[in-house]
Amino acid sequence: MRLQGKANSSLTVAIIGGGFGGAAAAVALQSVGIKADLYEQATSIKEVGAGIGMRPPTCRYFKQWGIYDAIMNKTTESYYMEILKANGDVIIREQWPLLTDDENERWSRLIHRADFIETFMDHIPAENVHLGYKAVKIIEHDDLVEVHFENGQKVEVDLVVGADGIRSNIRKEFISDCEPVPAKAHAYRAVVDGMDKYGFATDETFRVYVDGDVMVYLLPLPHRNQISFDVTVKSEDTSWRPDITNEEILDLVKNFEPRVRKIAESLTIEDYTCRSLFDIEPLENWSTNRITLLGDAAHAMLHHQGSGANMAIQDAGALAEALRDSDSIMEALQKYQAERKPITDVYQRLSRQEPTQESQTAFPEKATFEKVAE
Template sequence: MKTEELRTLRIAIVGGGYGGAAAAVALRHAGAQNVHVYEQAAALAPIGAGIGIRPPAVELFRTWGIWDEIAKVSGASDHLEILTADGTMVLAQEEWPGLNDYAQPNHNRIIHRGDFIDVLLGALPADSVHLGHRLESIVDDGATATLRFANGEVVEADLVIAADGIRSVVRHALFSQKPPVFAHEHAYRIVVPIDQSHGLVSDANPRFYIGRDGVIAYNLPLAYRGELSYDITAPSDDDTWAPEISNDYLVSLLDGFDERIVAVARELDIDQVTSRSVYDIDAVDTWHTDSVALLGDAAHAMLHHQGWGANSAILDAEGLATALVAADTVSEALAAYQAVRKPMTDHLQAISRQGWNGEQVESAFPANA
C-alpha cells in the first residue's frame, strides 16, 4: 500500500494477548499510525506463565526495535532437553532450530506472559490501548467493519484484526461455528520462586520429563525473575474449563517422576495454580474477508505440545504487516497473508496433536521447526 494510505488506515485489533500486541507493534513498525488495540481485561495483570520465544520470532523483536526491552525480561536458552520421568536418561537434547540462522545467534528467549505483554503494549502510544473493551459483535460491511463492545462503544475500522484467542467472537461470527476440540488433557501451570524449586533450575534451558500414560512435567526457568515456570500436562476426560485439583492429586500423577518435581507439587500453593482443560481448533478454511482477518489462536489455536502457538501468533503479525506494505489494497494483502501463513500453521496444528511418547522420542523438534 502507499505509505500515506497505510499511515492513515484505521486498524482495530481485538485482543491484547501475544498475537494482538505483536500485531500492533509490527503494524506500527511498518508505518501504520492509526492502530488501536481493544482488550477485554480491565487491567494488565501479570497472569500466565512462561513460554519460549523461538529464534525466528526473536529476530522480529530486533526488526521491530524492541529487542533491548525483551532481552532485559527474558532468559537465553540454547537447547531443549527431553528426559525420562525420573530424569535419569536424556531422550533428546537439541539446539533450538534456527538459532544460528541470523547475523547474530538468536537464542530461544524464555519469558513470562506478563513481561511480554508489558514490553509490547508499552511500545505503543498509551492512547492506542483500550482496556475494558469486550467485543460483543462484529458486522462486516465489505470495505470496512463495525465492532460493538459490551461497554457500549462502537468502532468502525478499515481493517479489523481478530486476535481474540481460541474462543474468538469474530471467528464464530464470520468464519466458522465449529467449537474448539477437547484434547482430553489438562494443563496445570504455576510460577514458583527458584529457591522453592528444589534445585530444578541448573541453567536457562527448558526440561521436559516424559512419564508413562501421557503425563509430562516441564520446567521453564525464569531466572531473571528469580522464578521457575512449573508445568504439568496430564490426560483427563473431564472437560471442565477450570478443573479443581489438589496437591495430593498432582503428586499422584507424578508417580515415578524426579523427586524434585514431586517435592514442588507437594509444596506448591494450589490456589495459585492455573488449571485448564486443553483445547485446540480444527484448521479454519478461510481467515479473512476484505476488511477482517484472524490472527494467532483465533485463526489456528493448536495444542501446546510443540510450543508453537504464541510463536505462530508473533510470526502472523509480521506476515500481515509485510503483506500490507507489499499489496495494493487491504483485501489483496489479507489474501497474501493467508497464503503465506496458513500452510505453516496447518502443519503445526496437525503435528501438535501428536503429543509426546516417552518410548518414541526421535527428535525434540518433530515439527522440523
C-alpha cells in the first residue's frame, strides 16, 4: 500500500450501511488488505424476499475477492430475457447482452437477495461487523474523520464510505442536498415456493409481462424451486411503504396469463414487500477529501435494467482497487469516481426506460455499454 506511506493494514475505513454496497465494500477492501469496519443501523442484516440478476462484470469481482464459488453455488445461470404481452405472447426474446470481452459471458446469474447478502456477511470477520450502529454525526478533519453513533459509540478513521442507501444522510450533509425523485410507481415483490407447480419447472428465462401501466417481472430461482414475483404499477401515491390489499394486486393481474394469476392467487398481502420507486439525478461529485459515497447513496436508479445492486458491487471493487493503487486517499477517490461515474450516469438514465409492448429490445443498455466500455 502506497497510501500516504501507510501500510494497507493500517488504513482505517468505516463503511456506513450494511446493504449490498456496504457489505461488498467490506469484502473488497479486505481482499486488498485494508481492514474496514461495517456499521449498520439495524440490529440484524436482512434482505427483502426477492431475486436479483448478477451480471458477468460483477461476478468477475467475486473471483478476485475469493467468494465466487460460494455465490455461484446459490445461483442459476439465465441466458434469455423475454418481454411478453399479458396473455403470454412473446414480444421479444433476447439473449443477455455481452458486457465483457468473453463471448461465453452472455448470461445473468439469478440469486435470492438473502442468499447473496448472507454470503457477503459470511466473508467479513465478525469483529468488523457492528450492528445497531446508526451513524448520527460525522465530523471531517484534515487528518481523520470522526463518526458518532446513536448508541453513544464513536470511531476515528482515515476514510468514511457512505453506503447508506437512496436516502443517504451522508450525501445530504457532505455532497448534495438533492432529494430522491419519485417514479410515481410501486413495486410489490414476493418469492413464491414450488416453481414447478406453476409450469416453470426447468425454465431459466427472466420474463417481463407488460400490460399498460402494469408490469410483472418473473425471475426464476430453480435452484430453490422458487420464483421471484414483482408487480410494478404506476401510482400517484409516493409514500415509501404504500398500503395495498391483496384484492387490489389480484385485480392488477386479472388480464394476465393463467400461470401469472395462479402465482398471485397463491399469495397473501403479508408475503409481499411493497414500496414506492425512487431514483436520484446523477450527482456532480461523490466525495470530499475523506468521505465518499457508494451504491444507491451515490447513484440510486430504478429497477427496470436490474442494475442497482450490480453497480453498488462494482463500485466496491473499483474503490478497493483505487485505494490499493494510489498514493493518497484523495487520489484514490478521484480514480474511483473517474472510473465509475461515467458508467453509473448512463445506467441511471437507462434505468428510467421501462419495458413496453413497443420495446425494440429487452436491453436498451446493450449498444450504449459496448460504447462506454471502449
